Amino acid sequence: MPVTALAPGYADKIEHRDALKNFHGNMLVYVHWEEHLSFCSAIAFPLPPAMPFGALVDQVIKPAYAAHPDAEKIDWSTVVWMIDGKETKPDLAASLEANGMKHKSLVRFWTPGLGGFKGSAS
């Protein structure tokens, strides 16, 4: 549905406020650890598209979730990854871009065997 606007041609004049070019060479990446809702929502990061996926795991994801008692029990080799709704096996050495990620991609991951505090998904 088009916008209901007073000015003719309004829709052609707008700018996407969060366009990639506004993030100084970074792209937005959202990450979510499933079944661990102590982290109330997915979390957001501005990251270089050339960053290797392995660096995303080691330098971004691990410290972000370290406060959870389950964090140190994660076996990263068994983690199930989903990027933008598709289950995938990311290449840790390849860049985020080469792994099919783009600006505002959502990375969800499951840690089999770990279901949060007493299995409550917390």
Add this chain to the structure above:
Amino acid sequence: MAPKKLGLKQRYAHMTRGLDWETTYQPMDAVFPYDTFEGIKIKDWSAWEDPFRLTMDAYWKFQAEKERKLYAVLDAFAQNNGQTGVSDGRYVNVVKLFLTGISPEEYQAHRGFAFTGRHLRGAGPRVACQMQSLDELRHIQTQIHTISHYNKYFDGISEFPHMHDRVWYLSVPKSFFDDARTAGPFEFMIAIGFAFEYVLTNLLFVPFMSGAAYNGDMSTVTFGFSAQSDESRHMTLGIEVIKFLLEQHPDNLPIVQKWVDKWFWRGHRVLGLVAMMMDYMLPKKVMSWKEAWEIYFTEAGGSLFQDLARYGLKAPKYADVATADAEHISHQNWAVFYQYTHAAAFHTWMPDKEHLDWLSEKYPNTFDKYYRPRWEMWAEMEKQGKRFYNPSLPQLCQVCQIPMAYTEPGDPTKIAFRCSEVGGETYHFCSDGCKDIFDGEPEKYVQSWLPVHQIFQGACGGATIPDVLNYYRMNVGADNMDYVGSPDEKLWNEWHAGKAREAV
């Protein structure tokens, strides 16, 4: 024989209808450029039955009388150090939430109704909007005057207008009103006059005012009473506007229905702040959010929409989802603030055992299974000296701007993720309700000022959390963090130690 006095209705007609004329130097469409572009068709403006029949002279008289009573109570509250007599120091955080999150929206409502009052070409609704605009201005004034007394003693209040335009969670009510005010005048009337003031107002005002009464805050109760007679007028205007639009032309129905769906959902999301206040922040609780929702939405709203069915209007889309959310929303919201307490201008705390038992009793289907373990885990971590904080910034919903903390309908263990693609860009939403709103007018919401994205763009004072808090003018260590250990708590304990000494 003395001249016969005019009846109220005649008097009103004489005082208002004559104010209007057909313009001649300029066409009416140029004088009132805003009241046609939304597609609403009005055949007869004079069919507007003014529900108030209040003239300006009577208006000033009523309001002045109410102000005299209010300010007498405020003076007495201040002279008796009423702030020391509330139920607990934690209670003041409810007042902080009100002043930072609600009062600025009274001002936005004032601006919105002033605009609408200028731009509708019928004299009846113009006068009604003008009065509501003045009411809203009076409300923010009386709220500031009432709460300024608390500002002498407690943190987190003093920078409320500055914070309103910047702080991440205040963008939730702000964007709600920004959205309404940047719509046309009819949508504004449905958004604020009908959806907010009529359908949802009892879930905002009643909880805050009865919460204040239960917790010994007579000053807030009094501004609530002072506003209440205005609110009932606003509700009448809200219902009048929807009937008027639906009676004027059948083409108006789908437009109005779309607005009712949209603004019900947006209002429901904003009211999540009230849900959290009722279930977690009131030291003495009035009722649970779920109970309030059942009384004020399911029952009262149900009969309202039955009444409106004769115009073909249906209950808001996703009303059933919102009702199911009433089980979860308060717990999910307080968990957001608990983990981001370092970036909030009011204090948070861990609910104690008695409080958790109350929640278990009020939410027997869900609390013990999904939420109690979360609080118990965090309580254990607190005990070990590892109080849980979320060190990252949350993903926000593009429409309601709330962290994407809400779960799938029917599965409280899974975050609901929705998205749309527009012009090669991806947009994320917390719910089908928010996604529908976006998809209905993507050109509007791609321009949203999302606090987290603005921080990453470098628009909020810097890249670190201290930089951003400085930009918010948050007094770190006083305004933010847990109540336990705060200057507020220290002061409260000193007052009560003093009272105990006097009593000996």
